Each structure stands twice: as structure tokens, then as C-alpha cells.
Amino acid sequence: MRVTLFVTCVVDQFYPEVGESVVNVLGRQGIGVDFPAAQTCCGQPAFNAGFTDEARAVAERFLEVFEGADPIVVPSGSCAAMVRNLYGELFRDDPELLQKAKAIGERLYEFSEYLVDVLKRPDLAASLDGSATYHQCCHLLRELGVDVQPKSLLGSIEGLEMREMEQAEVCCGFGGTFAVKFPELSTAMLNDKLDNAAATGADMLVASDATCLMHMEGGIRRRGDSIQPVHIAQLLDRATAEQESRV
Amino acid sequence: MRVRSAEFKKRSAETARDPRRQAALQMLYDGLHKGRIAAAAATDNWEELRVKGRAIKWHTIRNLDYYLELLEERVVANGGKVYFANDDAEASEYVMGVARANDVKTVIKSKSMVSEEMGLNEAFEEAGIRPVETDLGEYIIQLANEPPYHLIAPAIHKTREEISDLIQQAAGGPREEDPKDLTKTARRLLREEFRTAEMGVSGVNFAVAETGSIALVTNEGNGRMVTSAPRVHVAIMGMEKVIPSMQDLSTMLRILIRSATGQRISSYVTIVNGPRKAPEEDGPDEFHLVIVNNGRENLLKDPQLREALLCIRCGACLNACPVYRKAGGHAYGWVYPGPIGAVITPVMSGKKRAKDLPFASTLCGACREVCPVSIDLPTLLLRLRSDLAEGKAAPGERSSVLMERLSFKIWRFGMLHASAFGLGGRIASAGMWPISRRGWLRRLPPPFSGWTSSRDFPRIAFRPFRARFRSRGGG
Incomplete structure (x- = not known):
């Protein structure tokens, strides 16, 4: 079985190791990965900032690059939500593109959603010693309704103690250009998030979106917190690699 | 009532720094928000x-x-x-x-x-x-x-x-x-x-x-x-x-x-x-x-924004909103604060006077989740952003600065040409090299200085995923 990877612009450019982890984890499940090299971005940065024309041009290109790909896996709930939900808004006056967008949206899955809902593997028989707390990224949870899938993947890792933080479902304060336009508000939200994460005493802060992680990691570094930020794909990569080496 | 929404940035930042106001706002989450969640859960046909x-x-x-x-x-x-x-x-x-x-x-x-x-x-x-x-x-x-x-x-x-x-x-x-x-x-x-x-x-x-x-x-x-x-x-x-x-x-x-x-x-x-x-x-x-x-009527005559008239003023979106809980009610500058205020204030009182409000959201969706009539507030905010960013409806309402518009033109070019995207990334990564330490930057020039005021920023990877995927011979 093969999937097509939409790695996202942020993972490609800032967190390439997250993309490698996705390929590793899928490979261990017997899934091959195709990567269309023409891919760039889904258009969300411009759309969120109000630059609809720019967003539409980039989104149209996305539809061309991924035409025919099935299924498409994305290590980001936010980018998946852009394609699945918000392309409907972006192309609301263009029935043809709207139809195309809808079709692609139906074949596209966020990484944990794909593992649990499509592959039906909520437990990867993985193991890793340590403790972690999980931040629920907004778009994955509230745009896509993906809630239990990542939790079951994390909860099934042998040796990993999951500690729930207060307000785990509350936004970390990233919000794209929001973080730059309203730095005081964004930082105040981030500090609440990092305080709640630190209060669990967990070794790792896990999230499913590289953008939210970039925001939280930037804050962790500046504050000098000891918690390690990690993408769910990286955690599953380590935990399944350990299992492999034990065999 | 006088509209003071143009002062949102200043007044919200003041509230975010004020521990007394923050303690009061936190009570909205612990009290009213959790109360709303429990009440909904206790109602079979909610x-x-x-x-x-x-x-x-x-x-x-x-x-x-x-x-x-x-x-x-x-x-x-x-x-x-x-x-x-x-x-x-x-x-x-x-x-x-x-x-x-x-x-x-x-x-x-x-x-x-x-x-x-x-x-x-x-x-x-x-x-x-x-x-x-x-x-x-x-x-x-x-x-x-x-x-x-x-x-x-x-x-x-x-x-x-x-x-x-x-x-x-x-x-x-x-x-x-x-x-x-x-x-x-x-x-x-x-x-x-x-x-x-x-x-x-x-x-x-x-x-x-x-x-x-x-x-x-x-x-x-x-x-x-x-x-x-x-x-x-x-x-x-x-x-x-x-x-x-x-x-x-x-x-x-x-x-x-x-x-x-x-x-x-x-x-x-x-x-x-x-x-x-x-x-x-x-x-x-x-x-x-x-x-x-x-x-x-400004809301009513717009087929999309009309949805905001479904609002029954319960305040649940305020309690759920992490931005409202930092910014406080007065920052919104008119009668209606929070996510619903960010939608209706510009439309009812004039976009020119409240053009920051639709951008003052992370689009986290918590408001829509608790709204008793499920108003799609994030989408309405996006719609207003689209009206405002380029000032298409009225040039005086434009919210963006030249720098931002230019950046998105360049961004568009890069995203439409994968080779330019790859090359641009490498140039940016090399440019960031001398000012970064262990892969992270402590300072960026304006307008990105807002980020680095409190957070480090990662250097762009010199070998992006696409290059790594090629050299590992696919997946």
C-alpha cells in the first residue's frame, strides 16, 4: 500500500525531521510514501491574513499537484483543515474548483487520523520510557474533530506515562500572523500553555502540528523550560524504532 | 457610545500585563465556561x-x-x-x-x-x-x-x-x-x-x-x-x-x-x-x-455576515475565547467584546474604526464550539479579514501595510514555483546562519520582531525535507 505525503511548507523548511519520522512510521506499518516534489503550501498563511487572491492561486496549484493522489497524508491538522474545510470557503464562487477541492478533501487525512481511522491501528505496539503531556492543536480538534485518535496512539505506547495538563484544549496563542501582530496577547496565551505543561512535570510536550510546536518551542527556549517539545510523528518514530531494535 | 476599537492593541496589551484583570478573566473559564460545558453535558437533547x-x-x-x-x-x-x-x-x-x-x-x-x-x-x-x-x-x-x-x-x-x-x-x-x-x-x-x-x-x-x-x-x-x-x-x-x-x-x-x-x-x-x-x-x-x-442592516444585507444576527448575546463565546480572556472586554472598544464583538463591531460601527478586531483571533474555533446557535465565527472573521486586508470595499478601510502586501506577493511567487521555493529557503537559511545559535534566532527585524520579543525563532533547515527524501531514495 502507498500514500502520497503532503509534508507542509513548515515541516519541509523548518522541521524536515518530522517529515522523515512520518516516512519511518508509515514504513514500519508497511506503507510506502510518494512525495510529489512540486508541492509547496496549501495557502493557509495568506488566507488567514486576508489575502484571498494569493491564497486562491496557491490553493489552485495544490489541487493540481495532488490531483489523483489517494490517500493523501498530512502531518498537520491545520493544513488538513485548510484543504478539507476552508477550501470550501475559498472557492465558494467557483463550482468547478469547489468540486475538485471537495474530492481531494475526502481523500486527505491528518497523520494520526490516517493511522487510526484508515489503517485501524490505534496501537502501534510501540514502547518508550518517559512521560509526556499532549497539547490538543486547535484545528485538529475543532476543525477536523480528531480527538481520541492521537490520544490512543500515545496512550498505547508501553512505558510512556501520559499526564494530562490543565486546559489541554486551549489554544497556545500561535494563530499565524496573530503571533506577530499581537505579540503581548500571543505571549500571554503561550505562557499559560507552557505553565500548564510544566506543571505536569512531564519530560515531553507532544503536539500534532509543527506550527504550534514552533511557537511553543520558541517560548520554551526563551524561558529556559526543561520540557522537550516533540511532534507526535517523532515520538511514534522513536517508540516504534525501539520496538524494532528489541525484536 | 464612542467607538474606541482603534485602541485595541494598546488596551489589550495593558490588560494582558495586569495580574488583577487576568485573575478575574481566568474565573470566566473556570466558572462560566465550565458551567456551560457541564450544563450541555447534562442535557440529553442539547x-x-x-x-x-x-x-x-x-x-x-x-x-x-x-x-x-x-x-x-x-x-x-x-x-x-x-x-x-x-x-x-x-x-x-x-x-x-x-x-x-x-x-x-x-x-x-x-x-x-x-x-x-x-x-x-x-x-x-x-x-x-x-x-x-x-x-x-x-x-x-x-x-x-x-x-x-x-x-x-x-x-x-x-x-x-x-x-x-x-x-x-x-x-x-x-x-x-x-x-x-x-x-x-x-x-x-x-x-x-x-x-x-x-x-x-x-x-x-x-x-x-x-x-x-x-x-x-x-x-x-x-x-x-x-x-x-x-x-x-x-x-x-x-x-x-x-x-x-x-x-x-x-x-x-x-x-x-x-x-x-x-x-x-x-x-x-x-x-x-x-x-x-x-x-x-x-x-x-x-x-x-x-x-x-x-x-x-449592514449585517442583514450581506448574505454571509447575516449569520451574526443569530446571536442571542449569551456571552459563551467570550468565556471560551482565549484571546478575550487575555485582552479583556474594554479593549474591544465598543459595546460587544470577544469573538462576536470582533465580527459585529466593524460591520455595525464602521470597519475603518475597528479594523484590528477581525485579526485579533487565532481562529482556534472555541467560540463556534460553544455558540448555542453554532454561528461560524471563525469563518466570519476570515471573511472580514479578506474585506480588510486589501481594502477592496473601501481603500480607507485597508488594514494592511505595504510591507505585508509585498511579502504576500513574494510569498505567492515562491509558492507557485517549487524551485523558487526551494532556492528561497536555502538563501534564507544561509542568511539566518550568522545570526543563529544552535539553529535558533533570538532577534528578527520588524515586522517579525513581534515574535522574537518573547520567543526564539527556528532557522530554516539547510537541507529541507524534499532534499532528504531524495537522498534516502524515497519512502
Whole structure:
């Protein structure tokens, strides 16, 4: 079985190791990965900032690059939500593109959603010693309704103690250009998030979106917190690699 | 009321730094938000009620002219008077006229957000009439001479010490600290006002067209006093507050009250059917219903933004909103704060004056999740961003600076050409190299300095995923 990877612009450019982890984890499940090299971005940065024309041009290109790909896996709930939900808004006056967008949206899955809902593997028989707390990224949870899938993947890792933080479902304060336009508000939200994460005493802060992680990691570094930020794909990569080496 | 939304950035940043305000705002999450979640969970048919409530509101908004005319007809048949005010000034003028005609010296008020739009208290004072707010929260902020901080908890930002000072100033006598004593004192002061005021002004939670009734939801009973004790009662409503029938009212009350406070029902629900009729002993001699437009038609005439008129002002989106909980209510600069305020303030009061508000959101979706009528607030915010960023509707409304527009043009080019994207990334990565330490940057130039004021920023990887994928020979 093969999937097509939409790695996202942020993972490609800032967190390439997250993309490698996705390929590793899928490979261990017997899934091959195709990567269309023409891919760039889904258009969300411009759309969120109000630059609809720019967003539409980039989104149209996305539809061309991924035409025919099935299924498409994305290590980001936010980018998946852009394609699945918000392309409907972006192309609301263009029935043809709207139809195309809808079709692609139906074949596209966020990484944990794909593992649990499509592959039906909520437990990867993985193991890793340590403790972690999980931040629920907004778009994955509230745009896509993906809630239990990542939790079951994390909860099934042998040796990993999951500690729930207060307000785990509350936004970390990233919000794209929001973080730059309203730095005081964004930082105040981030500090609440990092305080709640630190209060669990967990070794790792896990999230499913590289953008939210970039925001939280930037804050962790500046504050000098000891918690390690990690993408769910990286955690599953380590935990399944350990299992492999034990065999 | 003066629109101060242009000061959002400054005022929200001040609140985010103020530990007293932050402690008060945190209570909204722990109290009202969690209460709303628990109330919904305890209601078997909650989602069904939401769907029903949304359908009732959509039906009414789509047939607003019909239901407003029906409402007018039934209110008049009940012996009341109806006045349609096109804007805040017209509405104020009418209310002043009623007050003058009845030689009113003191007006008692129960909560009305529309009266805040009108700046009604100032108008009364200018006319030499003394307005007294009777909702305890509204009473406190009237003493403090401030606008409400929240749709249903107007004085939530005030600490006990601040309230002690305010009540002492109003009552004289010794300073009280215990909330029970403070409430007793306020109650004693307000009793006298209830007894003597010549006119009552109330808001309207719902107006029922088929019976010509208005419904008020309160927990203090002040709404009942205001609508029944004085000789004259004036009720003020935004024109979207009408619903068709009493049966609809039962649905709307269920979702409103649970969403607002987490209660199954409020202590009081008052339904007013016009002035006192012949054999009745209680109630006012005159009943006036003022139905206000004041910019609501700007929402109504837009097929997408019209959805904001479904709002029943429960305040759940404020409590759920992590941005509101940092920015505080006053930062939004007009009557309606939080996510709903960020949508309706620019449209009702003029985009030019409130162009920051639609951008003051992370689009996290918490508001839509709790909205009793499921208003798609994030999408409405995106729509307004689209109107504002390029200033397409009116150049004076443009919210973006040249730098930002230019950046997105360059971004577009890069994203449309994968080779430029790859090359651009490498150039940027190399450029970041000398100023980064262990892969992270501590400072970026404006406009990105907003990020690095409190957070490090990662250097772009020199070998992006696409290069790594190629060299590992695929997956």
C-alpha cells in the first residue's frame, strides 16, 4: 500500500525531521510514501491574513499537484483543515474548483487520523520510557474533530506515562500572523500553555502540528523550560524504532 | 457610545500585563465556561436544541420584515406603542420624549446592551434625568463610570476591593468587605429607587411576535421590578431579537440560559404583555417598545455576515475565547467584546474604526464550539479579514501595510514555483546562519520582531525535507 505525503511548507523548511519520522512510521506499518516534489503550501498563511487572491492561486496549484493522489497524508491538522474545510470557503464562487477541492478533501487525512481511522491501528505496539503531556492543536480538534485518535496512539505506547495538563484544549496563542501582530496577547496565551505543561512535570510536550510546536518551542527556549517539545510523528518514530531494535 | 476599537492593541496589551484583570478573566473559564460545558453535558437533547434554536433564528432573520410587523401589530393590540429607530440617536430621542412627556426625574434600568450602543445614560444625564442601573453588575460599573466588560457579567473585571470603594462612595457609612454585606447595601439603595422611579427602561432577551410579548432573563429579579413598579415602561431591543412564537421562546430560553450561566433556568424569567389592563392591579400605565436598527442592516444585507444576527448575546463565546480572556472586554472598544464583538463591531460601527478586531483571533474555533446557535465565527472573521486586508470595499478601510502586501506577493511567487521555493529557503537559511545559535534566532527585524520579543525563532533547515527524501531514495 502507498500514500502520497503532503509534508507542509513548515515541516519541509523548518522541521524536515518530522517529515522523515512520518516516512519511518508509515514504513514500519508497511506503507510506502510518494512525495510529489512540486508541492509547496496549501495557502493557509495568506488566507488567514486576508489575502484571498494569493491564497486562491496557491490553493489552485495544490489541487493540481495532488490531483489523483489517494490517500493523501498530512502531518498537520491545520493544513488538513485548510484543504478539507476552508477550501470550501475559498472557492465558494467557483463550482468547478469547489468540486475538485471537495474530492481531494475526502481523500486527505491528518497523520494520526490516517493511522487510526484508515489503517485501524490505534496501537502501534510501540514502547518508550518517559512521560509526556499532549497539547490538543486547535484545528485538529475543532476543525477536523480528531480527538481520541492521537490520544490512543500515545496512550498505547508501553512505558510512556501520559499526564494530562490543565486546559489541554486551549489554544497556545500561535494563530499565524496573530503571533506577530499581537505579540503581548500571543505571549500571554503561550505562557499559560507552557505553565500548564510544566506543571505536569512531564519530560515531553507532544503536539500534532509543527506550527504550534514552533511557537511553543520558541517560548520554551526563551524561558529556559526543561520540557522537550516533540511532534507526535517523532515520538511514534522513536517508540516504534525501539520496538524494532528489541525484536 | 464612542467607538474606541482603534485602541485595541494598546488596551489589550495593558490588560494582558495586569495580574488583577487576568485573575478575574481566568474565573470566566473556570466558572462560566465550565458551567456551560457541564450544563450541555447534562442535557440529553442539547445538540438537538441547538439545531432547533439555529433554525428558529434563521427562519426569523430570513423573514425579519414579516415578524417585526407582526410584533408591532400585536404590541399595539395589547395597548403598547412601538417605535422603529433607525439609529442610536433616533432611539435616544424617542426615549427622552417619553421621559419628558411623563415628567420623569429618575429612571431605573435593567440590563440592556442596546442602551449602551445609544449611550442612553449620558443622554438622560444631559436631559437632567437621573438613570439608575439596577442589575448589580451594571450598578457597579455605573458607579465606576465604565462601559460593561462582558455581555452578561459587566463588572467581572472589578475586584472586591474596588467594589467596596464604589459602594462606600455611593452609600456613605463604614467600608464593607464581605460580598454579602455589599450586596445587602446595594439592595437597600436600589429598593428606594424601585419604589420612587417614574420610569423603567429594560432590554429584551426575546420578543415574541405572535403574542406581542417581551421576555427578560435575570437572576436578581430587578427586571421584574423595572418592568412593573414604575408608571412607564420602555423596552429597547435590537431588531434581531424577535422570534415567532411562545413555543420558540421555550427552546431559545433553554439554550440561552445554559450557555450564559450554566443554569437550567435563571431565577427569574419575566414575560411582559404590554401595559396594565383594566382589572389588573399591577403594571405600568404605558408600555413602549423601541426596535433599533443602528447598523444591524449592514449585517442583514450581506448574505454571509447575516449569520451574526443569530446571536442571542449569551456571552459563551467570550468565556471560551482565549484571546478575550487575555485582552479583556474594554479593549474591544465598543459595546460587544470577544469573538462576536470582533465580527459585529466593524460591520455595525464602521470597519475603518475597528479594523484590528477581525485579526485579533487565532481562529482556534472555541467560540463556534460553544455558540448555542453554532454561528461560524471563525469563518466570519476570515471573511472580514479578506474585506480588510486589501481594502477592496473601501481603500480607507485597508488594514494592511505595504510591507505585508509585498511579502504576500513574494510569498505567492515562491509558492507557485517549487524551485523558487526551494532556492528561497536555502538563501534564507544561509542568511539566518550568522545570526543563529544552535539553529535558533533570538532577534528578527520588524515586522517579525513581534515574535522574537518573547520567543526564539527556528532557522530554516539547510537541507529541507524534499532534499532528504531524495537522498534516502524515497519512502
